[in-house]
Amino acid sequence: MKKSSAIFLVGFMVLFTILAGCSPQVKETGSASTSDPVDSKGQDTFNIGLAISMSGGTALFGEGVKRGVDLAVKEFNDAGGFEGQQANLILYDDEAKPEKSIEIVQKLINQDNIVALVGPANSGNAMAHIPFVQEAKIPEVVPVATGTKITQEYKDADKNYIFRVAPLDGVQVSAILKELIDKQGLTKLGVIHDTEGYGQGGREDILKQMKENYNMEPTVISAFDPKELNLEPSIREMNNAGVEAVVFYGLAPQSAKLLEARFNEGLDAPIYATWATGDPTVLNLVGDLVKDDLYFVQSYTIDQNEVAKKFHQKVVDTYGEDVFPIATAQGYDSAKLILDAIKKVGLDSEKIRDQIESFTDFEGVTAIKSTPFTKENHEAFGIDEVFIATYNDDLQIISAE
């Protein structure tokens, strides 16, 4: 009995090994190969993927980006597409969850045969799915997620397929610290951050840069659970520590709560925040409270130049309102990078990537340069492209200079 079951077990393991040994190869056909049934439907369309959160905490970023990407695709198609081939945008919701993000990105790559990808809004989602994108050799342009590591992950690879058109945490933090420490000469800084990916990533960057560049530490750090939305204690902590400025890392609803808490408790120091605080949701939620002593990083304001003004007008004309101007603008530029590259080099994903990396004549609507990327740098926005902005008396976002 025992012997026979042992033999059976061994036999089973051997069989398993043999079967596993001759496993089929996973087909990772990312680029639009001619043999695919999707393409045989007609040579007149090709697919661009957009994987971003349309639900969850970052849904408004998703909506903003979707409009920008839509506009870019529409313009591309109206201009005749690429040799008569129209671009088709395929959008899936990643629900702000990493495992979902992986699922839909794999679907975009393997079933929809996208040539390039725009997304996502959450840094955790980006970190989760970029290995699959990199492996499938599909260029991805990140329009929102700010986690510093995202574009660094494959910087030593032969070809890094991940680009970004959003102010990353590292640059935003640099801009804020430059303003507060270099320019204003402050020494007592407080930090308030949420406990989600966004705030925790930001805190890490703040601590690192303060230590390395200024050999300083924040006077006080206060973390809050974004679900609780009770920020009065954090404001009190700042007041008790007597800080000269507060660096805030949180998304729009929390920014609104922060301003309400400031109104209730009173805060002597100004607040410096990331571009998420420029989210129009904040203005909608708390109105006048956004005025006075609130500064945040921006890469785009609707009146920064003629191009931006025209773009804003176009968004309003198409959708009735501009729900999230900066997200829409970054989404637009992300898609335009891909589509402009396609115009130049065609539908080969690898060539598109090479082209995005080597643009010298790109025209975007954000502060993006004509030569946005190099082999070493896959960030469209460096310290020179972002600036500190604030609300003016008419509740318009303007540069703080």
Next chain:
Amino acid sequence: MTKAKWWIYQIGIPLVLLYAFPWVFNNAHTIHVAQSFLITYIVIVGLNLLVGLSKQLSLGHVGFYAIGAYLSVILTMKVGLNFFVSVIIAALVAALFGAVVALLSLRAKGPYLAMVTIAFGELVGIIANRWVDVTGGPAGVRTSQPSLFGFELGPIEYMWFIGLLAVIITAGATNIFRGRFGRTMTAFGNSEVASEVLGINVRGWKILAFSISAFLAGVGGGLFAFQNQFISSTTFELNLSILFLIAVIIGGSGTKIGPIIGTAIIVGLPQFLHNFVDYHLMIFGGILLVALILLPDGIVGAFTNLSFIKKLSSKKVTTELGILHDDREATIDLPDGINGKLLELENISMHFGGIKAIDDVEIEVWGGIVHGIIGPNGSGKSTTVNVLSGVYMPTGGNLLWKGKNITKYAPHGIAQEGITRTFQNLQLFEDMSVLQNVMVGFHLHFKTGFLKNVLYLGQVSDEERYYAQKAYDLLRIVGLEEKAHEKASDLPYGEQRLVEIARGLALKPSLLILDEPAAGASPKEIEKIMDVIQRLKNAGLSIILVEHHMDIVMNVCDYITVLDFGKKICEGTPETIQNDPRVIEAYLGGEEVNQLVAGTKSIS
């Protein structure tokens, strides 16, 4: 024959399907979804054992899932163990946490238990979120490629590997389902008190059920961690626990194939909704809601309720238990009768606040006789039975069993001593057949352990067959052999009481307490019940009979104790009682009592 069939259906076909899958659907996305399906399925199988069988609601499974995931990552990345070893260790730790959660929430039932588990899940979630140095927090951590014996598992091999585990786990779960472990879990899920008086240590079993379930959730979590080589704390949130639970319910909780269907729905359905970007969650939620409202028994439950399938399956039950035969005479196995003093109640009191339900009662029960306990409503009869069976712990006095003090014993401890009971308000295991109800009664006599049951060794099936026959014999004794395969709750009232008696007899008790066995029964059924009691008495079983029907009491009992207002007012042979003025007074005196006592009229 059945064994070969089992191997084909449980192992052979699934493995072939699994092996063929990547050859047919060779696409990284499909493989990924298949992996997700298998991982979720493993978790759902575990949750189904907990929720479906033992009716313990857990909304904290994401906690065990997260423990499995993070611990296996830490063990692999920081300690350097093989990924599968780590997954197993992590799952064992998750099982340990399952036991702790069960221990902490022993007194909590239903919604309160759900609350405790929610709190646990949230706690684990918060730790995963905030302990960034270890877990990576929401920004996440990368994990290594899973490998076995130096052989790196690619997506397809990994899918096969998870599939193999899923097949093994399914086989184990099916074995648990059909054996005594599943029966015991279903039993205490149906009625904790009835399980206790049959010798089942419900507390221990709850802990076991939670541990098994948490173990499987831990395995699922560990496998999930290596699926994408990335985990982040945003995955482990309450809504995942809820989704797990929905999968169990929508598939058909407590059924064998429910988990497959439930998992297919929660993993598969969203795949078809991707294109409805703005509405996909609404559609998904809507479908789930409609399914939950229209099919409260789940999809599998709804199908088995269809009449033609019911016919099919009932046919299957009889063939499976075709071993039962009537050719030999049914005998009752009973311990040797004891003629001396069996049970002594020494100054027993049971006070609820200011109410003295029984007060300073002294009763001696002798072996080999039927001892009646009577009294008007509210006299303390039921309380006495509850004290005797351990359901209540008396507030004063001692309970001596063959000279041994058993006052502080839990009901299952008292059952182990050989005392069991039936219930005035019936406590049958409703989800089971009559035969299975009786088989639960043999709980203390089963010898095979958990591992043997998971593997369903020959010993286990021998044992099952043996006790099925024994249970069938007991049903013949109470005259219910023809209803052996009917659902217990479908029987008429009087017959349900007989099932309870048969179930109690399965324990092979030294003392059987019958709590108003004739209440609610028709005269014809009462006759049957009386006949059974008479035969048990003749067989030498000691019985305590609590009853309202005077005809039964006076005809069957050898000795009677009368209670009134929680106090013993007199005792003696039926003749003595009939003529005792205190008894007559207690029963409101006069002619009515004479009629009652003569058995020409009954009270209830």
